[in-house]
Amino acid sequence: MSDLHARHKAVLPEWLALYYADPLEITHGEGRRVWDADGRQYLDFFGGILTTMTAHALPEVTKAVSEQAGRIIHSSTLYLNRPMVDLAERVAGLSGIPDARVFFTTSGTEANDTALLLATSYRRSNQILAMRNSYHGRSFTAVGITGNNAWSPTSLSPLQTLYVHGGVRSRGPYAALSDAEFIKACVADLRDMLGQARGGAAALIAEPVQGVGGFTSPPDGLYAAFREVLREHGVLWISDEVQTGWGRTGDHFWGWQAHAASGPPDILTFAKGIGNGMSIGGVVASAEVMNCLDSNSISTFGGSPVTMAAGLANLTYLLEHDLQGNARRVGGLLIERMRAICAQLPVVREVRGRGLMIGIELIDPGTGEADPRAAAAVLEAAREGGLLIGKGGGHDTSVLRIAPPLSLTVAEAEEGAAILERALQGA
Numbered sequence: 001m002s003d004l005h006a007r008h009k010a011v012l013p014e015w016l017a018l019y020y021a022d023p024l025e026i027t028h029g030e031g032r033r034v035w036d037a038d039g040r041q042y043l044d045f046f047g048g049i050l051t052t053m054t055a056h057a058l059p060e061v062t063k064a065v066s067e068q069a070g071r072i073i074h075s076s077t078l079y080l081n082r083p084m085v086d087l088a089e090r091v092a093g094l095s096g097i098p099d100a101r102v103f104f105t106t107s108g109t110e111a112n113d114t115a116l117l118l119a120t121s122y123r124r125s126n127q128i129l130a131m132r133n134s135y136h137g138r139s140f141t142a143v144g145i146t147g148n149n150a151w152s153p154t155s156l157s158p159l160q161t162l163y164v165h166g167g168v169r170s171r172g173p174y175a176a177l178s179d180a181e182f183i184k185a186c187v188a189d190l191r192d193m194l195g196q197a198r199g200g201a202a203a204l205i206a207e208p209v210q211g212v213g214g215f216t217s218p219p220d221g222l223y224a225a226f227r228e229v230l231r232e233h234g235v236l237w238i239s240d241e242v243q244t245g246w247g248r249t250g251d252h253f254w255g256w257q258a259h260a261a262s263g264p265p266d267i268l269t270f271a272k273g274i275g276n277g278m279s280i281g282g283v284v285a286s287a288e289v290m291n292c293l294d295s296n297s298i299s300t301f302g303g304s305p306v307t308m309a310a311g312l313a314n315l316t317y318l319l320e321h322d323l324q325g326n327a328r329r330v331g332g333l334l335i336e337r338m339r340a341i342c343a344q345l346p347v348v349r350e351v352r353g354r355g356l357m358i359g360i361e362l363i364d365p366g367t368g369e370a371d372p373r374a375a376a377a378v379l380e381a382a383r384e385g386g387l388l389i390g391k392g393g394g395h396d397t398s399v400l401r402i403a404p405p406l407s408l409t410v411a412e413a414e415e416g417a418a419i420l421e422r423a424l425q426g427a
C-alpha cells in the first residue's frame with residue numbers, strides 16, 4: 001500500500017469510494033491525458049464526466065480563473081456579481097425553459113436538493129416519483145430519491161419516494177419489449193404509481209441517460225409520454241442533466257431534447273464538468289416555479305465569480321469549437337468500433353450510449369448474470385495499458401463507462417479502443 005493510500009485510509013471515511021486495488025494519484029493533465037505521481041501517462045476516458053468536460057488544463061479556462069481570482073473572489077450573494085449574471089443569462093437562453101430563472105450551487109447534489117425544495121414547496125407535497133436504478137446525489141434528500149441502493153446509504157428520507165420503470169432497458173421485466181411496447185408499459189407503471197401518491201406527487205425526477213446506473217437510456221419519446229401523464233396530474237418534471245448537460249450526448253445540448261415532443265422540463269439541474277473542473281451546479285426553472293419560495297435561500301459559494309468565470313470560458317469554448325458535434329462524430333465512431341470489438345466477446349452483453357457517453361455491460365458468459373468481477377478486472381487491465389475508464393451499473397457494478405473530455409480526437413478514440421480491446425480480451 002502506498003504511503004498516501006495508508007494516510008487516506010487512516011483519516012478519510014471507508015465509504016469514500018476509490019478505484020483500483022492500488023489507487024491512483026493523478027498529479028497533472030493536459031488535453032485528454034493525465035499523469036500519475038510516478039510520471040506514467042494515461043489517456044483519460046472518464047474524467048470528462050467527472051469534472052473535465054472539455055479538456056484538462058484548458059488554457060482559456062485557466063486564464064479566466066486566474067484573472068478572476070487575482071481580481072476578487074467574493075460571495076455571490078448579498079452583492080451584485082457580473083460573471084454570475086452573465087452565465088445565468090446564457091444558461092437561461094440555452095435551457096429551453098420559458099421565462100427561465102437560474103440558481104447556481106456548488107454541486108449536483110445541491111442542485112437536486114434545490115430542485116426538490118422548489119418542487120415540494122410549489123406543489124405542497126413531499127411525494128416524489130423517481131426512476132429505478134437512478135443516482136441523484138449524496139445529501140439526505142438526494143439519497144432518498146436515488147434508486148440505486150449501492151449509493152443510497154439510508155432509507156430515513158423526509159420524502160416519500162415511489163420508483164417507476166423506464167431508466168433501464170437491458171434487464172428487468174420489460175427487457176424483451178419493442179420501443180413502443182416499452183414506453184406503453186412504463187407509462188402504465190407511472191399511472192399506477194401516480195394513483196398511489198395519495199396527496200398528489202410533487203415531481204418526477206429522471207436522468208435522461210442514467211449515469212452512475214451504467215449509461216442506460218430509454219427509447220426517445222419516453223419522457224414525452226411521461227410528460228403528458230404528469231401534466232394531467234399537475235406533477236412537475238425535473239430533468240437531472242448533471243451528466244447529460246452541455247452536449248455530451250452528441251445529438252442534443254440537453255438530454256431531455258431526445259424527448260423533444262414533450263417540450264422542456266419544468267426544472268432542469270446541471271453540474272459536474274460545466275466549469276471544466278471548477279465546482280458549479282445549478283437549477284433552471286420558470287419564474288413561477290423558481291419564485292415560489294417565500295423566504296431567503298442563499299448559497300455562499302454557489303455562483304462564486306471565479307467558478308462563473310470558468311463556466312463562461314468553458315461554455316464559450318465548447319460552443320465555438322462545436323464540441324457537441326465532436327461528441328456526436330467521435331462518439332459515433334467510438335461506439336461503432338467498440339461494438340465491432342465486443343461482437344466477438346461473450347463477456348459483453350451490450351455496448352450502448354449516446355455521443356461520448358458509452359457503456360459496455362459485462363456478464364458471466366456461463367450464467368448470463370452481471371459480472372462485477374470482470375468489470376473490476378477490465379478497469380485494472382485498462383489502467384495497466386494506459387487508459388482510465390469508469391464503471392457503474394446497478395448495485396452489481398458490471399458496466400464499463402467511457403466518458404472522455406468532449407474534445408477527444410479520432411486518433412485518441414482509436415488509441416483508447418485498442419487498449420480497451422486488449423483489456424477486454426483478458427477478462
Ligand code: PMP
Pocket residue numbers: 106107108109110112135136137138207211212240241242243271272281
Ligand atoms: N445527479 C447525477 C445524475 C449525477 O451523476 C451526480 C454525480 N455522480 C449527481 C447528481 C451529484 O452530483 P455531485 O457529486 O456534484 O453532488
